[in-house]
Amino acid sequence: MLKIKDARVVVTCPGRNFVTLRIETADGLYGLGDATLNGRELAVVSYLADHVIPCLIGRDAHQIEDIWQYLYKGAYWRRGPVTMSAIAAVDMALWDIKAKAAGMPLYQLLGGACRSGVMVYGHANGQTIEETVEEARKYQAMGYKAIRLQSGVPGLPSTYGVSGDKMFYEPADGALPTENVWSTAKYLRTVPKLFEAARLALGNDVHLLHDVHHRLTPIEAGRLGGSLEPYRPFWLEDPTPAENQEAFRLIRQHTTTPLAVGEVFNSIWDAKDLIQNQLIDYIRATVVHAGGITHLRRIANLAELYQVRTGCHGATDLSPVTMAAALHFDLSIPNFGVQEYMRHTAETDAVFPHAYSFKDGYLHPGDAPGLGVDLDEALAARYPYRRAYLPVNRLEDGTLHNW
Ligand SMILES: O=C(O)C(=O)C[C@H](O)[C@H](O)CO
Ligand SMILES: [Mg+2]
Numbered sequence: 001m002l003k004i005k006d007a008r009v010v011v012t013c014p015g016r017n018f019v020t021l022r023i024e025t026a027d028g029l030y031g032l033g034d035a036t037l038n039g040r041e042l043a044v045v046s047y048l049a050d051h052v053i054p055c056l057i058g059r060d061a062h063q064i065e066d067i068w069q070y071l072y073k074g075a076y077w078r079r080g081p082v083t084m085s086a087i088a089a090v091d092m093a094l095w096d097i098k099a100k101a102a103g104m105p106l107y108q109l110l111g112g113a114c115r116s117g118v119m120v121y122g123h124a125n126g127q128t129i130e131e132t133v134e135e136a137r138k139y140q141a142m143g144y145k146a147i148r149l150q151s152g153v154p155g156l157p158s159t160y161g162v163s164g165d166k167m168f169y170e171p172a173d174g175a176l177p178t179e180n181v182w183s184t185a186k187y188l189r190t191v192p193k194l195f196e197a198a199r200l201a202l203g204n205d206v207h208l209l210h211d212v213h214h215r216l217t218p219i220e221a222g223r224l225g226g227s228l229e230p231y232r233p234f235w236l237e238d239p240t241p242a243e244n245q246e247a248f249r250l251i252r253q254h255t256t257t258p259l260a261v262g263e264v265f266n267s268i269w270d271a272k273d274l275i276q277n278q279l280i281d282y283i284r285a286t287v288v289h290a291g292g293i294t295h296l297r298r299i300a301n302l303a304e305l306y307q308v309r310t311g312c313h314g315a316t317d318l319s320p321v322t323m324a325a326a327l328h329f330d331l332s333i334p335n336f337g338v339q340e341y342m343r344h345t346a347e348t349d350a351v352f353p354h355a356y357s358f359k360d361g362y363l364h365p366g367d368a369p370g371l372g373v374d375l376d377e378a379l380a381a382r383y384p385y386r387r388a389y390l391p392v393n394r395l396e397d398g399t400l401h402n403w
Contacts (some may be wrong), residue, residue, distance in 0.1 A: 091292025
């Protein structure tokens with residue numbers, strides 16, 4: 001038995017907010033779990049500190065599945081991003097402890113490596129198509145095999161995915177939500193031109209991706225998918241909100257562009273119909289927001305039956321603890337597709353020293369026991385929490401739209 005002696009939540013803001021759970025056993029082993037929910041961080045802090053940690057003390061850290069079931073079924077109120085991020089943090093920390101106890105990198109406990117590295121995609125973005133293509137060339141020069149393209153839209157002052165700080169994009173930029181303006185017509189005129197220019201400039205060997213960020217209706221998404229087909233995108237992400245999983249049938253009827261969905265999903269139930277009806281090609285659920293490694297493996301196993309591959313969310317709001325967990329997961333599952341990789345700043349990397357590394361377009365989690373990521377608590381304490389919200393989007397007439 002590995003008795004859980006103590007657990008605490010650490011909140012730090014080395015440029016952006018991160019919530020980390022640290023679980024300690026009576027034998028002196030400890031594990032880390034990420035619980036960051038961008039823009040709603042303190043809700044998860046309270047859920048963990050007030051409601052989860054008291055139930056963990058004295059339990060056997062080895063019983064990962066039982067503790068998962070205890071927290072999920074035991075709450076009675078199932079699912080939801082706050083609950084599932086809190087459970088995910090516990091799950092990650094327990095896997096970290098188990099792998100440290102075994103003296104192995106976590107991917108070995110998950111069944112061993114299925115590949116030599118994890119293909120990642122980086123984010124090229126610019127105010128104009130020309131600037132975005134220039135940025136994409138830089139990613140190509142760094143060895144990236146897959147690049148996401150997001151460009152400014154003429155006539156719209158700002159839009160999701162385009163930032164001044166190219167490497168470390170952080171959308172949660174205000175103490176109150178920033179307001180963006182949206183026009184579907186202007187956007188739909190821009191994206192095919194972006195892809196045409198990028199294919200011409202970058203050649204055929206690089207994978208090109210795009211995130212619609214939930215802003216189209218199904219029929220608009222079908223039209224966009226169709227117009228991008230000549231440029232062979234790797235995927236079109238979140239073409240329409242996915243609460244209504246049925247909506248993707250309409251998109252499928254109009255395009256063979258592969259679809260990727262799921263960064264806001266928090267359980268297998270959000271993805272079940274999309275996967276079973278083969279309405280998507282990539283599932284983007286992530287370790288931190290979808291109940292941890294234990295639950296994400298269940299989603300990936302279901303997806304494998306239907307030839308749906310994974311493409312885990314990896315924006316900067318997912319801490320290095322999640323990135324490490326995702327890499328162990330990615331390396332060990334048969335139906336891995338691609339991993340998103342937005343780099344963290346030097347300040348964040350210093351707070352979370354880690355063993356994972358990038359080479360020639362691939363990340364590897366490293367071979368340190370456990371997740372291979374640590375938390376420098378003294379340094380973390382130097383960066384107190386700062387309230388920061390994600391933006392909202394309004395149509396040109398003021399109607400609130402999807403951001
Ligand atoms: O990285 C992506 O694909 C995103 O869509 C990033 C999200 O906007 C971000 O994680 C929200 O916190
Ligand atoms: Mg996205």
